[in-house]
Amino acid sequence: MDPAHRERHRIGADGNPVYREIFRRPATSAGGVLLAARITARAPGIVHVPGGGTHHGRPDRASGFCYVNDAALGILEWLDHGLTNILYVDIDAHHGDGVEDAFADDARVFTLSVHEAGRWPFTGTGHGPTHANYPLPQGATDTDMLAVLHHAILPLVAARRPQAIMLQCGADAIEEDPLSRLSLSNQAHWAVVHALMGSAPRFILLGGGGYNPWSVARCWAGAWGVLNGHTPPARLAPAAEAVLRGLTLNRAAGRNPPEHWFTTLADTPRHGPLRPDTVALLGL
Numbered sequence: 063m064d065p066a067h068r069e070r071h072r073i074g075a076d077g078n079p080v081y082r083e084i085f086r087r088p089a090t091s092a093g094g095v096l097l098a099a100r101i102t103a104r105a106p107g108i109v110h111v112p113g114g115g116t117h118h119g120r121p122d123r124a125s126g127f128c129y130v131n132d133a134a135l136g137i138l139e140w141l142d143h144g145l146t147n148i149l150y151v152d153i154d155a156h157h158g159d160g161v162e163d164a165f166a167d168d169a170r171v172f173t174l175s176v177h178e179a180g181r182w183p184f185t186g187t188g189h190g191p192t193h194a195n196y197p198l199p200q201g202a203t204d205t206d207m208l209a210v211l212h213h214a215i216l217p218l219v220a221a222r223r224p225q226a227i228m229l230q231c232g233a234d235a236i237e238e239d240p241l242s243r244l245s246l247s248n249q250a251h252w253a254v255v256h257a258l259m260g261s262a263p264r265f266i267l268l269g270g271g272g273y274n275p276w277s278v279a280r281c282w283a284g285a286w287g288v289l290n291g292h293t294p295p296a297r298l299a300p301a302a303e304a305v306l307r308g309l310t311l312n313r314a315a316g317r318n319p320p321e322h323w324f325t326t327l328a329d330t331p332r333h334g335p336l337r338p339d340t341v342a343l344l345g346l
């Protein structure tokens with residue numbers, strides 16, 4: 063790609079590194095979410111696309127590690143199949159700005175994002191006719207996420223009765239993630255998955271951000287379990303443990319990973335006092 067094209071599409075800039083799989087990785091996730099939308103449009107059901115969730119991508123440029131916005135493409139596919147009432151929910155630590163903006167003027171799609179307040183891309187503070195935002199304060203726990211689930215997300219589902227729900231389940235909102243400062247356990251993510259998977263005839267579960275490989279693997283494996291009605295075992299089977307022991311992270315958290323990152327999927331729930339900021343956000 064020549065320098066002018068790189069500049070125009072922000073490749074090699076703005077947190078969009080050039081790397082070996084720069085085409086294959088986003089192409090695979092976009093293909094996966096498009097296929098999931100096509101499958102569920104024809105026959106209602108549930109599809110898990112853990113490689114999907116690149117919610118910062120823009121129509122003409124990359125943004126924040128997201129080269130193609132697979133979530134927006136999947137929603138467009140649902141719209142092309144005639145769906146008229148779609149709900150996109152995003153619980154990544156970062157605001158789902160690319161998806162919100164993509165459908166800001168389309169009454170058929172409502173986007174709701176729960177993310178860390180004051181974190182890049184520094185948007186996602188307001189509400190509008192097609193979107194809602196719940197920026198949680200640093201240190202927010204499962205208590206705050208469950209309050210948003212029960213006082214904002216589920217009432218919205220009840221009011222809109224969507225034909226299809228897409229959930230971006232970024233694992234970077236979990237306590238051990240090195241890029242953000244929320245303090246959720248993976249149980250909070252699983253509670254949202256469980257609550258939404260039966261709330262519409264069509265449900266697509268995406269991955270998203272996540273910069274601690276153990277948090278990512280444990281959160282999304284458990285989310286797959288939720289979709290399939292499996293309760294995580296108290297101790298993982300040796301083959302699963304071997305997978306987790308084989309992961310590496312070249313950051314502080316990777317130097318001395320606690321034993322339970324290898325032997326379990328479920329975190330101990332992290333509850334705390336409901337934050338005043340959360341109370342204010344929800345008008346409780």
Ligand SMILES: [Zn+2]
Nearest residue numbers: 154155156271
């Ligand atoms: Zn993120």
